[in-house]
Amino acid sequence: MRWPDGVECVHCDSKRVTKYVKKASTRHRLSAKTGQMETKAFPARILYICLECKKQFSVTEGTIFNDTHLSLDKWYMATALMVNAKKGFSAKQLQRDLGTAYKTAWYLGHRIRKAMGLIELAEAEPLTGTIEAGETYMGSKKYDARRKRARWDKEPVFGVVERGGKARTYHVPKVTLAGVVEKIKGNVSINATAIYTDESAFYGTVAGTVKNHNHKTVNHKAKGWVRGDVHTETIDGYWGLLKRGVIGSFHQISIKHLNRYLSEFQFQWNHRNAQDIFVLVMAALAIGSAMPYKALIAVAEEDRGPKANSDGEAF
Template sequence: MNLIDVSTKLQTEDQCLDFIEKVRWPDGKIRCVRCGTDKVSRITRTVNPRIARSEKKQNKRTRLYACLEPTCKHRFTPTVGTLFHDSHLPLSKWFAAVALIVHAKKGMSAAQVQRHLGVNYRTAWYMGHRIRKAMASGEGIIGGGSGGSNSGPQVRKLSGTVEIDETYVGGKTIRKKERGNQKSYERKAAVVGMIERGGELRLRHVGKGSTTAAQVRPLLHELVDRNVDRVMTDESTIYPFAFDGYCASKHETIAHKYEYVRGDVHTNTLESAFSLFKRGVFGSFHRVSHKHLQRYLYEFEFRFNRRKAADLFEDTVANLVGTKPMEYKTLVS
């Protein structure tokens, strides 16, 4: 679904609830969230118009199901246990925010979401972070925030031809005479990138200042398949130490001092992903704190790895439906 589809087909609370049900129970059988039976019935309530009006005002989720299992008899709404459950915002605003964020190739700041949706800044910021977390959880990220039940399977390891490089983002620019001997990147966040040619991208925030072999080594083991065909890096001295036996025989380097491409040995695929990310970060976010950088990296990764996917919007909503809410106070603490 694109932005237009979302704004026309997901306008009312009913349309939104139908969509959530479709994503949550793809086979069309609504199941009890406690015992799992599909023997459930929808509770139709006849309320007097005065109460109905006040319920609408408060955006209460009005759709309710009852489990017919005699031992269970649980009552639930389609949003229970999902991110939308305790939100006071209309679902249509949530879906509009998802559509805006997933379709903005260069990312979308809270201020932009605020302007488009007419919500306050704090709400826009909060929605953005929850949506980003959902995007990240689809990648099978472990421990990406508090209480994520949807940590999923381990990240698939990269194979074929893999390019690895590091880049530095953010941080204040300081004039040379003020920083003395400190290198300009010492204040920046170090990001290690790995990309499979014709395949997926991984971006990991490893710390502040220059990258070390000790930071790269565990990422190699975690993200690169042992049976990879070739791994390409620049001539940086950290890589021979980082490989340390793991796929070391597959390692090829390009000396950027002298040349950028030697035959098919280069890291240009990764360089273009880096520059796309940086244009997004500096164009839309202005300043991303070190604390939140990894979430933005996951968001970028998610979108990049699904650049050919049929429906980014639906993928993201599916993750939102499967993600436990993250409290505002946990986020800002």
């Protein structure tokens, strides 16, 4: 998966490499704790040597699987569990199922979500057919119970969904006309049959800005929200599932990491009929993480881990 066009040296990109099997070995050392000699077994492994720069490397070198010092088994298990959880999988659950520390489970979960996000980016093609667009608001239950319903305390998420097709969602700082138009233009084919939105103030003007699109709005308040084909039930259903997933699996999620939860949910929705999503996610983890050292450090900084909170999801 890592080198679809043949093995390349991770140090100098040369294709002149040779492979060899490092035999299984055991090492002995004096334990500082017990004062006894300890024997540690090292299984056989495949290594490569570059014929240009003479350096050696393994297939996982420079990828997430090597840098985290977690066994590949844990990565496989975590990925298998997460791709099969249609409604999301919390770090707490991963911790229980894998038998790792909470922080390890948290890190695994977020790297897998990130890989799902990469797949979504790579597979993003213009949506077509009948489109529904709209926004929802998400926020922490713990933030302030008294102002729970206040929209301005919550984080806007904008989305476009193709009926019977794929969805695209974004955590946005604010829902603005310019932002909505940009997202519609960026995600919807000009050959789309129709775009339906609800009757929020600015959606009325979307029609004039998004040319070549047949745009209709649905007035929820007037109970006129199902006029034959003109409705926003698909996107409303998506928001319903997203919120139930978040409440049911995560209890509370961090605004900082909201985009990753959105990626996970969007990936599940868009791959609801797909086969082999396990392989897809593993490939994205391997390829997406095989990046230059500087970029890797930047990612590590960003993913430093949960701040605290032992009972719920990280925040």
